[in-house]
Amino acid sequence: MGLxxxxxxxxxxxxxxLGGALFDAYSGVPPLMWGIIAAISLxxxxxxxxWFGIYRSRLE
Structure with missing residues (x-):
């Protein structure tokens, strides 16, 4: 629970x-800003x- x-x-x-820093740096170029956010999410x-693949293989 602590972790x-x-x-x-x-x-x-x-x-x-991070969102505020990206918005300040790239607010004039929305596609670049959203591209960076999408890349972080991916x-x-x-x-x-x-991680799930490693975890599942250890369970089997």
Missing amino acids: LGTGSGIGIAIGPL AAGAGFLR
Whole structure:
């Protein structure tokens, strides 16, 4: 439970910070800003799928 709370807290703290920095830097170029956000999301999804594959193979 401690790691879950820490991970959630870090996400809640870093998400708006990263979003604000991206908005300040790329507000004039919305496709680039949304492309960066989409790339971060896809990287997170790929990392989850990789972790899930490792976790599932250990269970079998």
